[in-house]
Amino acid sequence: MDATELFASAGRxxxxxxxxxxxxxxxxxxxxxxxxRSPAAIRFRAELDEVVADLTLAATGTAALADRxxxxxxxxxxxx
Amino acid sequence: xxxxxxxxxVTGGADGIAAHVEDFLGxxxxxxxxGTAVDDExxxxxxxxxxxxxxxxxxxxxxxxxxxxxxxxxxIAGVHAVATRLAFLxxxxxxxxxxxxxxxxxxxxxxxxxxxxxxxxxxxxxxxAAAAHLSEGELLYTVPRELACVLPDGRPVLHDLGSDDSVxxxxxxxxxxxxxxxxxxxxxxxxxxxxxxxxxxxxGRRRAIVDIPGTKSWNPAPVTDVTSVGTDVIAIAGRSTSYxxxxxxxxxxxxxxxxxxxxxxxxxxxGIVAVDAAxxxxxxxx
Numbered sequence: 001m002d003a004t005e006l007f008a009s010a011g012r013x014x015x016x017x018x019x020x021x022x023x024x025x026x027x028x029x030x031x032x033x034x035x036x037r038s039p040a041a042i043r044f045r046a047e048l049d050e051v052v053a054d055l056t057l058a059a060t061g062t063a064a065l066a067d068r069x070x071x072x073x074x075x076x077x078x079x080x
Numbered sequence: 081x082x083x084x085x086x087x088x089x090v091t092g093g094a095d096g097i098a099a100h101v102e103d104f105l106g107x108x109x110x111x112x113x114x115g116t117a118v119d120d121e122x123x124x125x126x127x128x129x130x131x132x133x134x135x136x137x138x139x140x141x142x143x144x145x146x147x148x149x150x151x152x153x154x155x156i157a158g159v160h161a162v163a164t165r166l167a168f169l170x171x172x173x174x175x176x177x178x179x180x181x182x183x184x185x186x187x188x189x190x191x192x193x194x195x196x197x198x199x200x201x202x203x204x205x206x207x208x209a210a211a212a213h214l215s216e217g218e219l220l221y222t223v224p225r226e227l228a229c230v231l232p233d234g235r236p237v238l239h240d241l242g243s244d245d246s247v248x249x250x251x252x253x254x255x256x257x258x259x260x261x262x263x264x265x266x267x268x269x270x271x272x273x274x275x276x277x278x279x280x281x282x283x284g285r286r287r288a289i290v291d292i293p294g295t296k297s298w299n300p301a302p303v304t305d306v307t308s309v310g311t312d313v314i315a316i317a318g319r320s321t322s323y324x325x326x327x328x329x330x331x332x333x334x335x336x337x338x339x340x341x342x343x344x345x346x347x348x349x350x351g352i353v354a355v356d357a358a359x360x361x362x363x364x365x366x
Contacts, residue, residue, distance in 0.1 A: 005133035012125050019121055023114050027166075030107050036100055040176070047169060054162045055118070061158060065151045069130075072137070072144035079140035 006073035013066035020059035028052045104177035108170040115166030122159050127152060233314055236306060236326030238333060244275060252279045253289070263291045263345050271296035271305040274327060276334040287341045288334065290327060294348030307349060315352040323349075324357045328366070338366050 031048045034041070130152065138145035243249065248265040251258075266275050277289040295312055297305040306323040314321050327344075336342060342361075346354035 002133075003137065005129055006137065009126065009130040009133065016121060016125055020118060023118060027110065027114055030110050034103050034107060036103060036176075044169070044172065044176075047165075051162060051165050051169060054158070054165065058118075058155065058158045058162055061151065061155050065148065065155055068144065068148050068151060072134075072141050072148055075141040075144060076137040 003073035003076040006069050006076065010066040010069040010073065013062050013069070017059045017062040017066065020055055020062060024052050024055035024059065027055065101177045101180055104173040104180070108173035108177070111166045111170035111173070115163040115170070118159055118166075119163040122156060127156070233310070233322050234304070234306075236322045236329055238326065238329045240333065241273070249275065249277065252277075259289070259343075259345050262289075263293070263347055263350075266291040267293040267347055269293065271307050272323070272326065274330060276330050276336065278334065278336070285341075287343065288331065288336045289343045289345060290331070290354075292323075292327065292344060292346035292350030292354050294346070294350050312349050312352065315349065315356055318356060318359075320356065320360055321353060323353045324360065327353070327357050328361070 027048065031045060031052070034045070036044070131149075134145045134148060246265065248262040253259045253262060262275075262277075266273065274293065275289075275291045277291075279287050279289060281287060293307065295307055295309060297303050297308040303310075306321070306326055311321045311323050315323070331342065344354035344358055346352070
């Protein structure tokens with residue numbers, strides 16, 4: 001049993017976590033700069049905020065998954 | 081705009097339809113690429129190799145491997161859902177951009193078509209044919225200037241309606257809000273109805289307040305209403321209108337001369353006419 005691939009996967013997930021957060025920030029920034037003012041714009045912004053929150057949530061899930069994989073990899077490495 | 085041998089096209093602006101459309105399309109492109117990217121990047125993480133690693137190591141930690149598989153499935157489903165929503169929002173923005181453009185063209189074409197129909201036969205400006213090629217700036221500035229030369233305007237006829245015993249007519253305004261309330265009351269009146277109120281200040285000086293309501297008739301064909309949309313076009317072009325000349329006639333009729341301070345309070349078309357009247361009064365010295 002080799003934990004190497006598990007640690008490598010966890011590392012890739014760390015990178016993905018950062019990418020998701022950066023993309024969430026970029027979408028939020030561009031959304032804030034939209035000059036659209038109307039009831040439809042208010043509705044759209046609310047949806048955009050939800051998507052940004054979803055992206056951030058996915059990033060948090062990614063980080064948690066990476067931690068879980070590292071714990072598993074540690075147990076694998078310690079097992080006889 | 082050009083410089084250093086290259087051409088730069090400047091569109092949009094701080095506000096307006098073109099700026100909105102550019103905003104929409106820019107953000108739509110970002111949302112679309114973000115949605116595709118988060119999906120592709122997730123695929124590039126190598127879920128298959130992680131699966132294989134879990135398969136070969138799960139005997140050491142079966143519960144941990146199962147939890148990882150469950151978390152991974154949740155993450156993949158969540159990212160797919162976000163990617164779909166991003167694509168949908170991008171599509172929504174593109175739809176809004178198309179709708180804005182179509183509405184702009186329809187409103188512009190309809191407005192000009194109706195105004196064009198009201199023009200005298202053989203008028204010097206073929207606006208209907210040009211409508212499809214007009215920019216927002218042309219619609220706002222060039223078209224009114226051209227139309228103002230050919231739209232009929234007529235002359236004002238003054239009808240004295242007597243004293244106004246309503247609250248707006250009796251109580252002198254004490255604040256800006258009072259002026260707005262009075263103007264709002266006057267807006268409910270008949271087409272062409274304005275008011276000239278004379279107030280005497282604590283210094284004993286007489287001053288006049290003129291309430292000038294907005295457009296009452298939206299029919300672009302020639303009408304006898306001095307507050308018609310034709311007046312809008314002529315006033316926007318900065319030309320003297322029957323409405324404006326009617327204001328001066330009413331001031332004369334009320335005995336308001338050049339030595340009396342006059343406050344012109346206008347709503348919409350009334351505001352445009354007020355600006356034109358103030359400018360013309362200042363330049364003529366009245």
